[in-house]
Amino acid sequence: MALSQALLEVLACPGCRGKLLDREDHLVCPACAVRYRVEDGIPVLLVEQAEPV
Amino acid sequence: MTNSAHQDLIIDQFSRQAIPFAKIPGHHDSVQLLIEMVGAGPDDTVLDVACGPGIVASEFARRSKAVTGIDLTPAMIEQAKRHQQEQGLTNLAWELGDIGRLPFADDSFSIVVTRYSFHHLLHPAQALAEMIRVCRPGGRVLVADVALPPEKAAAYDRLEILRDPSHTHALTVPEFEALFAGSGLVDCRQAAYGVELKLEATLKASFPKEGDEEKVRELVSFDIGTDALGIAARREEGEVVYTVPIAVLAGDKAR
Numbered sequence: 400m401a402l403s404q405a406l407l408e409v410l411a412c413p414g415c416r417g418k419l420l421d422r423e424d425h426l427v428c429p430a431c432a433v434r435y436r437v438e439d440g441i442p443v444l445l446v447e448q449a450e451p452v
Numbered sequence: 453m454t455n456s457a458h459q460d461l462i463i464d465q466f467s468r469q470a471i472p473f474a475k476i477p478g479h480h481d482s483v484q485l486l487i488e489m490v491g492a493g494p495d496d497t498v499l500d501v502a503c504g505p506g507i508v509a510s511e512f513a514r515r516s517k518a519v520t521g522i523d524l525t526p527a528m529i530e531q532a533k534r535h536q537q538e539q540g541l542t543n544l545a546w547e548l549g550d551i552g553r554l555p556f557a558d559d560s561f562s563i564v565v566t567r568y569s570f571h572h573l574l575h576p577a578q579a580l581a582e583m584i585r586v587c588r589p590g591g592r593v594l595v596a597d598v599a600l601p602p603e604k605a606a607a608y609d610r611l612e613i614l615r616d617p618s619h620t621h622a623l624t625v626p627e628f629e630a631l632f633a634g635s636g637l638v639d640c641r642q643a644a645y646g647v648e649l650k651l652e653a654t655l656k657a658s659f660p661k662e663g664d665e666e667k668v669r670e671l672v673s674f675d676i677g678t679d680a681l682g683i684a685a686r687r688e689e690g691e692v693v694y695t696v697p698i699a700v701l702a703g704d705k706a707r
Binding site: 402403405406408409410411412413414416418440441442443444445446447 | 456459497518520524526529545546547549554555556557560561586
């Protein structure tokens with residue numbers, strides 16, 4: 400399920416508050432070099448669960 | 453306790469509470485009051501922080517443009533999605549995240565609310581600051597939670613920690629007022645209501661440590677006529693019932 404454009408505009412990295420990039424099944428924070436998974440359309444935006452990219 | 457150990461406690465409790473919590477009738481009342489206090493309308497974009505099973509988020513969604521609900525517990529978000537589908541609402545989005553580090557840009561929403569979350573927090577002032585940060589200038593921020601008179605707070609906290617080990621401290625009414633007074637919010641306003649609960653039904657929806665259920669039962673039953681706990685415990689038609697006092701504080705983010 401795709402995330403809406405309106406939501407993507409306000410979502411930010413919980414670590415640095417920087418913009419996130421929408422990549423298939425993940426949101427990527429280029430500044431922190433981590434990605435957050437999106438499970439069944441639900442972004443998991445927890446610093447503890449970020450995966451390095 | 454460390455932040456992450458405390459988060460684990462919250463997730464453990466609320467994974468088990470996810471279904472029974474949504475079925476307690478008192479949790480569906482009073483949302484109207486919150487909506488009125490922040491004046492939600494068709495242009496509003498709303499964030500419901502620690503949204504639990506999405507009861508508040510879904511009510512706001514009926515009269516706002518869009519609502520986002522965020523919670524720490526996956527089982528709660530699952531319930532929230534289900535509740536949304538049952539209600540046939542389409543203007544809701546859900547996320548997993550932490551109130552202490554909201555994953556949103558500054559000034560993202562016109563209304564930011566949270567209900568029944570602050571008594572689980574280790575750092576309530578930080579949470580309120582985060583809520584204000586993601587709210588637009590001119591937007592509204594609202595917190596509703598248990599609030600006891602200062603002289604009852606310690607006894608109430610002891611009771612609640614037995615019933616729900618993820619409870620930290622219910623702010624007292626003056627603590628709540630001081631939190632808002634020092635927050636930078638303007639035009640602060642306040643309301644109060646009570647959530648009436650039946651002791652046995654509440655215990656069924658609770659997951660205390662082994663042996664603590666009986667302690668909770670005794671503490672509440674013995675408090676009838678004394679009210680050291682501040683919850684007006686009483687017997688009605690043979691059942692022990694009590695009323696949890698809730699404070700609602702709202703303010704506007706300065707333009």
